[in-house]
Amino acid sequence: MDxxxxxxxxxxxxxxxxxxxxxxxxxxxxxQMEDAGAGAVVLFSLFEEQLKKxxxxxxxxxxxxxxxxxxxSDFFPDLxxxxxxxxxxxxxxxxxxxxxxxxxxxxxxxxTNEGWVSYSQQMEQAGADGLEINVFYIPGDVQIxxxxxxxxxxxxxxxxxxxxxxxxxxxxxxxxxxMGNMAKRLHEYGADGLVLFNRFYQPDFDINNLSLQHNLQYxxxxxxxxxxxxxxxxxxxxPVSLAASTGVQSSIEVIKYLLAGADIAMTASALYxxxxxxxxxxxxxxxAWMMTKEFESIDAFKGVMSQQHISDPTAYERANYIKxxxxxx
Numbered sequence: 001m002d003x004x005x006x007x008x009x010x011x012x013x014x015x016x017x018x019x020x021x022x023x024x025x026x027x028x029x030x031x032q033m034e035d036a037g038a039g040a041v042v043l044f045s046l047f048e049e050q051l052k053k054x055x056x057x058x059x060x061x062x063x064x065x066x067x068x069x070x071x072x073s074d075f076f077p078d079l080x081x082x083x084x085x086x087x088x089x090x091x092x093x094x095x096x097x098x099x100x101x102x103x104x105x106x107x108x109x110x111x112t113n114e115g116w117v118s119y120s121q122q123m124e125q126a127g128a129d130g131l132e133i134n135v136f137y138i139p140g141d142v143q144i145x146x147x148x149x150x151x152x153x154x155x156x157x158x159x160x161x162x163x164x165x166x167x168x169x170x171x172x173x174x175x176x177x178x179m180g181n182m183a184k185r186l187h188e189y190g191a192d193g194l195v196l197f198n199r200f201y202q203p204d205f206d207i208n209n210l211s212l213q214h215n216l217q218y219x220x221x222x223x224x225x226x227x228x229x230x231x232x233x234x235x236x237x238x239p240v241s242l243a244a245s246t247g248v249q250s251s252i253e254v255i256k257y258l259l260a261g262a263d264i265a266m267t268a269s270a271l272y273x274x275x276x277x278x279x280x281x282x283x284x285x286x287x288a289w290m291m292t293k294e295f296e297s298i299d300a301f302k303g304v305m306s307q308q309h310i311s312d313p314t315a316y317e318r319a320n321y322i323k324x325x326x327x328x329x
Contacts, residue, residue: 018268
């Protein structure tokens with residue numbers, strides 16, 4: 001079976017890609033990922049505010065994006081846990097490129113235009129094959145309009161694409177009021193790929209201590225339905241590479257995403273739970289399913305369950321939802 005695929009013009013030997021996570025902080029782990037069959041590796045995210053230490057700018061971002069209550073800054077991840085500095089990060093890219101042949105995609109989480117541009121350039125110069133920009137932006141200020149939020153994303157991709165030549169993917173959240181149009185505009189501004197979806201760190205309440213809890217929880221397979229829907233709707237309509245990054249726990253989710261039209265499926269939670277070698281199991285199971293269905297390549301079945309290819313496109317629309325509700329009587 002031919003598991004090869006293309007993502008943002010990069011040739012991958014498998015559609016199963018390691019998403020941004022701390023496992024890639026060690027180059028030895030990246031070597032294991034290649035040996036286990038990963039098509040590519042997205043490195044752990046580099047956070048600009050951790051590097052530049054620009055306290056005033058960071059406080060401004062917190063106030064304008066999470067102006068909800070005194071502890072709103074807890075919405076953001078604990079940046080002290082991301083202990084790799086800029087030079088270390090760039091050195092990771094260089095060493096990984098020396099030791100593996102699969103594409104290495106850098107991941108950047110910036111806060112200022114200068115930071116997005118500067119670190120994107122450095123990552124390209126270090127040898128990254130591509131760049132994933134992760135816009136961790138919570139529009140908590142009630143004065144910020146939806147158009148202003150959209151413009152923020154578009155401005156970032158525009159600035160970066162005018163700076164680097166490597167392909168750039170945007171990791172999106174699912175909360176845009178017109179997701180399809182936003183995807184189209186991101187393509188027009190230069191995005192080579194879209195990653196669906198970003199999982200914001202969402203707080204919980206400790207009702208005994210009256211404090212916020214923001215523990216990291218792994219994604220689960222039952223979370224795939226929303227990105228599955230949007231990948232199926234966008235496939236063939238917006239000419240960008242599509243990556244799925246939510247709920248990939250096994251080959252089953254990989255197959256579903258590919259049927260919807262994704263070029264790749266990203267996973268991290270499954271590797272934390274089962275180890276890096278689990279990539280080999282996922283690839284073998286994907287091959288076995290393809291053999292059963294007599295699909296000789298990924299291209300043979302990619303997108304066959306997308307809206308534009310299924311026999312009844314209304315299955316993705318309101319009319320079908322009404323039918324489902326009626327069947328529950």
